[in-house]
Amino acid sequence: MVTLFLLSLRIGRELGLLSSHEGKSLIKELIKIPHLMEEMLQSSNRVAQIARKYLHARDFLYLGRGINYPIALEGALKLKEISYIHAEGYPAGEMKHGPIALIDREMPVVVLATKNEVYEKVLSNIEEVKAREGKVIALASQSDREIAKKADDVIFIPDTLASLTPILLTIPLQLLAYYMADFKGTDVDQPRNLAKSVTVE
Numbered sequence: 001m002v003t004l005f006l007l008s009l010r011i012g013r014e015l016g017l018l019s020s021h022e023g024k025s026l027i028k029e030l031i032k033i034p035h036l037m038e039e040m041l042q043s044s045n046r047v048a049q050i051a052r053k054y055l056h057a058r059d060f061l062y063l064g065r066g067i068n069y070p071i072a073l074e075g076a077l078k079l080k081e082i083s084y085i086h087a088e089g090y091p092a093g094e095m096k097h098g099p100i101a102l103i104d105r106e107m108p109v110v111v112l113a114t115k116n117e118v119y120e121k122v123l124s125n126i127e128e129v130k131a132r133e134g135k136v137i138a139l140a141s142q143s144d145r146e147i148a149k150k151a152d153d154v155i156f157i158p159d160t161l162a163s164l165t166p167i168l169l170t171i172p173l174q175l176l177a178y179y180m181a182d183f184k185g186t187d188v189d190q191p192r193n194l195a196k197s198v199t200v201e
Contacts, residue, residue: 051179075173116162
């Protein structure tokens with residue numbers, strides 16, 4: 001993700017779509033990311049508490065919009081890979097076209113709800129989940145003062161550029177999968193049936 005971010009900056013500069021000042025400002029934010037990642041790792045106890053709370057769930061739904069949708073997919077993938085809990089990542093804007101039928105008090109829904117241009121729409125998704133008694137685990141921006149009123153559990157992400165939040169979101173999602181697996185007693189280093197490379201075509 002960092003490489004692609006840098007590549008996009010270079011292309012923007014080459015095409016004249018990004019000024020030198022804008023480029024330097026974006027790089028300045030990127031340089032802060034390692035420190036913010038360390039800050040995220042300090043919240044691992046909070047993630048562990050949430051993992052223990054939902055340990056007996058049989059299914060999880062992960063929702064993200066825009067740039068956060070692929071990260072929702074990755075979060076769901078990691079959970080099922082190492083904890084063997086069924087999890088599905090879905091674009092939040094398409095929730096009404098399928099997964100909404102599955103939501104009830106037994107299904108935790110992980111919602112990537114950081115502050116960006118689609119934040120209000122994500123809040124609407126959260127309200128839809130809550131109306132069906134679903135449990136919401138929100139990953140939200142640290143400056144968000146409203147999300148705790150809407151979600152059952154919140155994991156806060158340090159504030160940064162919207163285009164850099166996916167890097168930070170991956171950390172609590174992977175920690176959630178790790179703790180769920182660890183508490184269930186599965187082998188997080190050697191998940192069953194998985195291969196690190198394709199051996200059969």
